[in-house]
Every structure is written in C-alpha cells, then in structure tokens.
Amino acid sequence: MSATSERTVAIRGVGTTTFGRQPGETDRSLAERAVQLALADADLDPAAIDAAWIGNVTGGQLGGQMSALGQLALRPFGVGGLPVTRLENGCASGSVAVRSAYLAVATGQADVALAFGAEHMTAAPTPLAIEVLAGASDLEAEARFGITFPGVFGMIARRHMEVHGTTPEQLAAVTVKNRANGARNPIAQFDQAVTVDDVLGARRIASPLGLLDCCAISDGAAAVIVVAEHLARPGDPRIAASAQTSSDFEPFGEMTGFALTRRAAEEAYAQAGISADDVDLAEVHDCFTIAEILHTEDLGFCEKGAGGPFVEEGQTARDGLVAVNPSGGLGARGHPVGATGCAQVAEAVLQLRGDAGERQVDGARVALTHTLGAFVHGAAANCALHVLVAA
Amino acid sequence: MRRSSAHPHATWVRCRACGAGFYPAQRRCTACGAWDQLDDEPLPRAGSLFAWTVVHVAAADPPLPVPYAVGYVDLDDGPRVLGPIAVDGDPETALRSGQRLTLVPHDPADDVPFHLEVAA
Numbered sequence: 001m002s003a004t005s006e007r008t009v010a011i012r013g014v015g016t017t018t019f020g021r022q023p024g025e026t027d028r029s030l031a032e033r034a035v036q037l038a039l040a041d042a043d044l045d046p047a048a049i050d051a052a053w054i055g056n057v058t059g060g061q062l063g064g065q066m067s068a069l070g071q072l073a074l075r076p077f078g079v080g081g082l083p084v085t086r087l088e089n090g091c092a093s094g095s096v097a098v099r100s101a102y103l104a105v106a107t108g109q110a111d112v113a114l115a116f117g118a119e120h121m122t123a124a125p126t127p128l129a130i131e132v133l134a135g136a137s138d139l140e141a142e143a144r145f146g147i148t149f150p151g152v153f154g155m156i157a158r159r160h161m162e163v164h165g166t167t168p169e170q171l172a173a174v175t176v177k178n179r180a181n182g183a184r185n186p187i188a189q190f191d192q193a194v195t196v197d198d199v200l201g202a203r204r205i206a207s208p209l210g211l212l213d214c215c216a217i218s219d220g221a222a223a224v225i226v227v228a229e230h231l232a233r234p235g236d237p238r239i240a241a242s243a244q245t246s247s248d249f250e251p252f253g254e255m256t257g258f259a260l261t262r263r264a265a266e267e268a269y270a271q272a273g274i275s276a277d278d279v280d281l282a283e284v285h286d287c288f289t290i291a292e293i294l295h296t297e298d299l300g301f302c303e304k305g306a307g308g309p310f311v312e313e314g315q316t317a318r319d320g321l322v323a324v325n326p327s328g329g330l331g332a333r334g335h336p337v338g339a340t341g342c343a344q345v346a347e348a349v350l351q352l353r354g355d356a357g358e359r360q361v362d363g364a365r366v367a368l369t370h371t372l373g374a375f376v377h378g379a380a381a382n383c384a385l386h387v388l389v390a391a
Numbered sequence: 392m393r394r395s396s397a398h399p400h401a402t403w404v405r406c407r408a409c410g411a412g413f414y415p416a417q418r419r420c421t422a423c424g425a426w427d428q429l430d431d432e433p434l435p436r437a438g439s440l441f442a443w444t445v446v447h448v449a450a451a452d453p454p455l456p457v458p459y460a461v462g463y464v465d466l467d468d469g470p471r472v473l474g475p476i477a478v479d480g481d482p483e484t485a486l487r488s489g490q491r492l493t494l495v496p497h498d499p500a501d502d503v504p505f506h507l508e509v510a511a
Contacts, residue, residue: 154444
C-alpha cells in the first residue's frame, strides 16, 4: 500500500495519566484525565476536535462500560456531536486509534482528531484478567486449551533460545534496562531498579518466563491530539509514516519473530523515506522480555537472532545505538492495554520535543512506535507502527 | 467454558483437488483456490513437539490446575496444532523439544477435542 498522507500531519498535544494500580478510577475517569492533559498540552479549545477514536479492550468484560465510553469521556469537556468510535484491536487498540486519527487528518476528513485509550484492569481478579486477555487468541484452537499470553511468549522464548542461543540473562537484560528507564519516568508503574539475579530468581509464570519477564496488569490512559499542518505549532513533531498489518496466516515457521512486524516496518520505512539505521528511539511492544528482543530484530535494528546480545551489550539503552523503550516500555511504564499505543506515541512526542526530562534521548530526531495486538496460530494478529520526526 | 462453534471433533480438512490440508478448517482451499473440495479428516495421531511452555498462572476459565503443559505439535503428515500435554511428574523436566507425542481424541461432549501425551 502506498503512503496515504495527502496532507502533512502533526501531533499538537499528548497526555498520559499515571500508570499502575489506581483503585477508584475507571476506564472513563482515566480517559477523562488523559484528554484533559492532552488538551492542556495542545493549548486547544475542546470544541476544535472534529473526530475521536478511543482504544479500549476489556471494558465490556471487566468494567462493563461499552459502546459510549468515548462519548462519555468527552462530555465533561462540552464535546459532543462529532464521530466517536470505540476501537478494539487487542493490545494494538490505542495505536490503531492513532492511525485512525492520522488517516482522518491526512485525508482532510478532520483538522483536529483525538486518539485516546484507557484501561482499568486491576479491579478484576488476576485469573479473570488473564482469561479476558486470552480472548485475544483463537478461542476454538488455542485459548480453550489453557494457553495464556505468558504461555504464548514462553513458547516463543524457548524457540528463540533453541534456534538462536538466546540466554535467560539476555532476557533479564531487557527488564533491567526497562526498569532503569522507568525509574526516570514519573508516570511509570514500576520505578524500582532490578538486577539480572532478581529477574532470574522471580517465580515462574509460564516457562521459561518468570514474573519479571512479564508486563503487569495495569490501569492508565493516554491521549494524542493529531492536527493538520496549518494547526501545528513550530515544535510539534510530524507523523512521517503510519502502517497497519495483520496476520497473513502463513505457516508460522520458526516462531522466533513476527512477519507482520517486518512487513509493517518495511512499509513505514518506505513511507518515511528512512531506514532502520535512522531511528533514534523506538517504543516497542515488550509485553514480555522475549518480545522486545525479537522486535529489535524484526524492526531491523539488528540481525535476526542477534537481539539477545544486542540488549545485553547495551545497544538498546538510552545512550545506545537505538534507544528502545526509553519510557520503560510495557514492562516498566505499564500496559493498560487499550492505552498503550497512545502512551507510546506520547513518549515519542515528548522525546522529539526534548521534553522527556531525565530520560531524554540526546539528539532524538526520528522515533518509531510499534504495537502488537492479539495472537492467532503462532503469530500476532494486529500490528500498528508509526514513525514520528522532530519539527 | 466460553462458547465456541461446533467445529468437527479433532479433525482438519484436506483438499480433494490438490491434497493441501488446513487446520483449523477453512471454507475454501487457499493452496489451489478450489471451492467445495475440502473434506474433514481425523487429525494424525502422532507427531513431534515443536514448542512448549508450562503454565504456572492460569486463567479463570478454563479452570485448569497448575502447573500444566501446553504446546504445539507437528503432526506427522499433518498440521501444527496446539494442545494440552498430559505428563507424569514435573512437566518442566518431563518435556523436551522434538519429543514424540501422541494425540488422544476426546469424546465429542468434552470441553476440548483432544490432548497430547508423551509417546510410549
């Protein structure tokens, strides 16, 4: 598919709530807070919003508020009458919301489009949350047998170890790095540093993965205000590429990476006119430690199979070859699933504006965000990828 | 158990026109493009373990006692299927990739259509 951007598209404002356990909040209250933060950041009249998409995955089964979640979260700002869509694409919901807003602005359907995402998950018992999330696999051929998402990535981790020699210490290096980044991020769920030994010694969740290989159930929301060029301010980053792919259901081969990520990256790099080498920082979908390792390979930051040494050698650290998950990623910032894609884009915007504080990546000019959602027949079902460039 | 459709039990489909097989079942043969040429066949009963994990934290449903093993098996002359793996003792030490497994079909009334076990 060729680039669809008929108009230059910018991001004028972002807002991210605190991530982590927040009793008393709901999908809706978190969404409202994120919208308020983004509107303040954009310095924009709420009435300017032409269309909105909200990513939300578990609301129907955990919180109960479905269908009108976005409309209800916008009502307190006096915003109504516009097209509002609640969007569910698994853990890629928030980033597909960003893509929807991008397409609306790029094609002239809107001058100001809001993408937001919210998820309150911690009020539910963990086994129920695991069950609801497992609904993002094939119920008939997978979830019914008791496979969980940690189990899926446990299988992938074992494959990657067997095929490429990746070690438990290399998996642990992902958590060590992301927790160190999260410690510099005021909204992160986890702000405590951990060691390789902490990760290796944690209780098992789905072998070979332990508790500290897994992102946590979380609460949070994020919002991104996408605008046409004439409404962008001088420092506002541009969206240089937006790509979305799904599983092609080809036989899943080695099960050590995701073809849909490789296809999305190829398309996005072509749209943006860049190569992987040009990316200064990437917010990627590290739902589990092994996931970040294989994404660094599939996104072209290193060769297939080299992701373990790549992280262990510090190449993905904030001052490395490419800063991967400077926000702390899903593992440390947290993964309120519908919010994640918007939070990734929000981090990219802060980095490109030079507003990322203690976790600022020096000289950040090109940022990539990568989100996966759902898992069917050995591969992820949804992938959304954006490239943002500094003004 | 959450609702799932009434797929034929422990079967896959094979194309009469070109011989290609598919699991889960398809509506048409995507190898040769033929319509109305797919027949249900029983899943092969033997295969090799491709990928596996031991789940220590389970979902509320299905309510399985932990730890339990789940894995993909490459069935001989058949598809790669995911299934629960019944093992004696600690599943962390009882399984290895490439191991020979047997597919055991279940009664159609059961919640799951089959399970896997280590071949005798």
